[in-house]
Amino acid sequence: ELKVEQNPLFLSMQEGKNYTIYCNYSTTSDRLYWYRQDPGKSLESLFVLLSNGAVKQEGRLMASLDTKARLSTLHITAAVHDLSATYFCAVDGTGTASKLTFGTGTRLQVTL
Amino acid sequence: EAGVVQSPRYKIIEKKQPVAFWCNPISGHNTLYWYLQNLGQGPELLIRYENEEAVDDSQLPKDRFSAERLKGVDSTLKIQPAELGDSAVYLCASSLEQGATTGELFFGEGSRLTVL
Numbered sequence: 202e203l204k205v206e207q208n209p210l211f212l213s214m215q216e217g218k219n220y221t222i223y224c225n226y227s228t229t230s231d232r233l234y235w236y237r238q239d240p241g242k243s244l245e246s247l248f249v250l251l252s253n254g255a256v257k258q259e260g261r262l263m264a265s266l267d268t269k270a271r272l273s274t275l276h277i278t279a280a281v282h283d284l285s286a287t288y289f290c291a292v293d294g295t296g297t298a299s300k301l302t303f304g305t306g307t308r309l310q311v312t313l
Numbered sequence: 314e315a316g317v318v319q320s321p322r323y324k325i326i327e328k329k330q331p332v333a334f335w336c337n338p339i340s341g342h343n344t345l346y347w348y349l350q351n352l353g354q355g356p357e358l359l360i361r362y363e364n365e366e367a368v369d370d371s372q373l374p375k376d377r378f379s380a381e382r383l384k385g386v387d388s389t390l391k392i393q394p395a396e397l398g399d400s401a402v403y404l405c406a407s408s409l410e411q412g413a414t415t416g417e418l419f420f421g422e423g424s425r426l427t428v429l
Contacts, residue, residue, distance in 0.1 A: 205355075234417065234418070236420075242422065243317075243404065243420040243421055243422045243423055244356070244404070244406075244418075244420040245420075246417055246418070246419065249416075249417050289355050289356075291355070300346075300358045300361060300369055301358070301418065302358075303355030303356050303357070304355050305353075305354055305355050306353075306354070306355050
């Protein structure tokens with residue numbers, strides 16, 4: 202059974218600081234997704250990582266994937282308050298009926 | 314272009330009552346998903362459709378939950394009877410894909426169920 206773990210579960214950081222959220226998963230996969238969720242809202246797709254070594258950047262967020270280590274990171278550069286949200290990674294399980302398994306989420310709070 | 318549309322957004326019912334949620338996916342998306350999200354947790358897949366066919370319903374509690382996607386477009390998720398533990402957000406998502414590997418999912422805003 203595929204397990205996806207994120208850490209930290211909660212992160213409070215000041216504006217302007219850098220930090221990294223980690224996503225570990227337990228079985229082979231070469232597709233990983235990052236989503237953002239604001240309170241009471243739905244999930245918004247941030248990044249789709251499709252191969253080992255993939256790196257994608259959008260604004261102050263950068264995501265990478267290491268399939269050999271079964272690890273993805275979401276790096277936040279010079280955080281701003283608008284980035285406050287919960288971030289989920291989701292891994293595509295292999296098999297004939299693949300599905301996404303989500304991590305428990307990292308709640309990010311950026312303080313002014 | 315309209316995104317994934319769900320209704321109702323909020324529903325409060327008493328236990329043992331039935332409830333139904335409706336989802337209209339993004340036009341042209343052949344794959345539709347129902348996810349359950351408990352407070353403070355990530356979404357968990359309940360059922361996945363490719364067109365009209367339920368290709369993965371292994372996590373759907375079939376004693377009380379049912380779903381249908383009759384014409385391969387919109388879908389309904391039903392709970393009968395509801396239990397206190399069913400209080401959660403029910404998310405619908407859709408994607409455009411072929412075969413076994415999932416692509417990018419687009420989520421609706423969810424239906425928040427409270428069972429009293």
